[in-house]
Amino acid sequence: MANEQQNSLDVPAVGRSRHLADDLLAEADIRINGDRPWDLQLHREEALDEIIARHSMGLGETYMRGDWDVQALDEFFYRLLAADLGRRIKNWRNAWRVLRSYLLNLQSRRRAFKIGEHHYNLGNEFYTTMLDNRLTYSCGYWPGANSLDDAQTAKLDLICRKLDLQPGMKMLDIGCGWGSLIGYAAQKYQVECVGVTVSSEQSAYVKERYPDLPVAVHLQDYRDLNESFDRIASVGMFEHVGRKNHRTFMEVAKRCLKKDGLMLLHTIGKIEPAPNNPWIDKYIFPNGEIPAAGQITLAAQGLLVCEDLHNFGPDYDKTLMAWHRNFEQNWPRFADRYGKRFYRMWRYYLLSCAGAFRAGKIQLWQWIFSNDRSRGVERIC
Structure with missing residues (x-):
């Protein structure tokens, strides 16, 4: 080979x-x-x-x-x-990228839509061939799963159960992607859902795929949210928030979450604060920043109560390898459109990240936060 x-x-x-x-x-x-x-x-x-x-x-x-x-x-x-x-x-040549992340707010409102334009707007057809049948672009949950579709369905259901969704509730998904969670929650748990995204391609897809469900999607920055919800989820979006905006994110969640509400935060995490990989920053996720656990707890301090933390980082290795198999299998459809350099870039991205999760250098966390100190939450894994 x-x-x-x-x-x-x-x-x-x-x-x-x-x-x-x-x-x-x-x-x-x-x-x-x-x-x-x-x-x-x-x-x-x-x-x-x-x-x-x-x-x-x-x-x-x-x-x-x-x-x-x-x-x-x-x-x-x-x-x-x-x-x-x-x-x-x-690594002195990349010192400016490290310094810049501390001095500048790389995830400001002005820059908020850059990641959508650069990464998520590559084309829905491309992501349809790489992801599962619901286009879930985040870590699957693999215990008992035999395929990528199974793992992603298990992850969506795990989120819904952790949030204790009940018919008639209203749920917000901050960074809803192609709508897999809001579509699943609306259909399987009979809740009304609102999703926000900074990708025009994702917004158009959600509207086209779920016209008959109580699902709405808005092309907007999360900082503009000011509506009340029973539940909030954010799955694979917090990596784009940045340390300078962690507190703002939690303040928005506090503002939008009812007193007896719950929020699930699903994010990649680092063991300790460290600058992002400069290659990933330049070519894949511009202005992204993987948080450390301490940064998340500090951002939520005095606003929301951490009820549970679940780490299943090894599952992301399996998810990335499944995405890579789909990518390789379907690449001939896109070779003329994207070219050889893109192929090598995308292969490097998927497989280097799989190796990083396999080595335990990055983790996958699901946090449950409540808006009521006296609530108490049953742990579900």
Whole structure:
């Protein structure tokens, strides 16, 4: 398989002298031009200097150019991240991106719609072929599931049960995506649902798919919300909020949540505060920022009460691998439209993230918050 991938590029692995990268990668049991699925096949020797000098940005951009390949890219990243090689390499070229995230509000109202335009508006047809049948672009829940559709349905039902949805309630979904949760909750739990998104493609899709359900979708920034709801959910959107706006998000939730209400916050999380991967920031999720647990609890302090925290990060590894299989299977439909560089970028995104979850460097959390200190909530997993 590795040889087939190499030949498809018409570029042979290069002969070369030993490099610092050889020694670093050896700590992760990765060999350059080795014969195992996770070994790096090098096509341009100068790429090693760029990777050492520019760290994650250099690694991603040299891959996008075709300077190297790995058959099992997910396993390559698992080993790379589990060995914590990032701490061994100084990354001064990306210092401005780190400093910028502290000085500027990268998720301000003015920038709020950038992520929709850059990432979520790629085209509904593209996401339809990669995601499950409801277009759920967040981690599935895999215990007992045999397919991506099963895992995503289980996740949606888990959310509804955790929120204790009852017929006649009104639920808000902050960052509703293509409407999988609001469509499911309205149909299966007989609740009225309102979703907000910053993607015009998502908004149009929701309106077209759920015309006969009590579902409304608004193309707006979450900070403009000022309506009362029995329940609030936010699934895979908090990663776009940013530390400077965490408190504002919780204030909006407090403002919109009835006194006896509950909110479920489903988000990717980091073990400790750290700057985002600069390659992901530039090419996939501009201005995104994965929160740490302490940042979330501090943002909610004095506003909402944490009733439960559920971590099922390993399930995101399985979800990303399922998305990748769908992406590869359906890529011929989009090859002429998006091109080879996009293919390599998207493959790198999906499989590097799968490796990161596999290594435990990032987590997947579901938080339950109440608006009433005396309420008490039954734990459901």
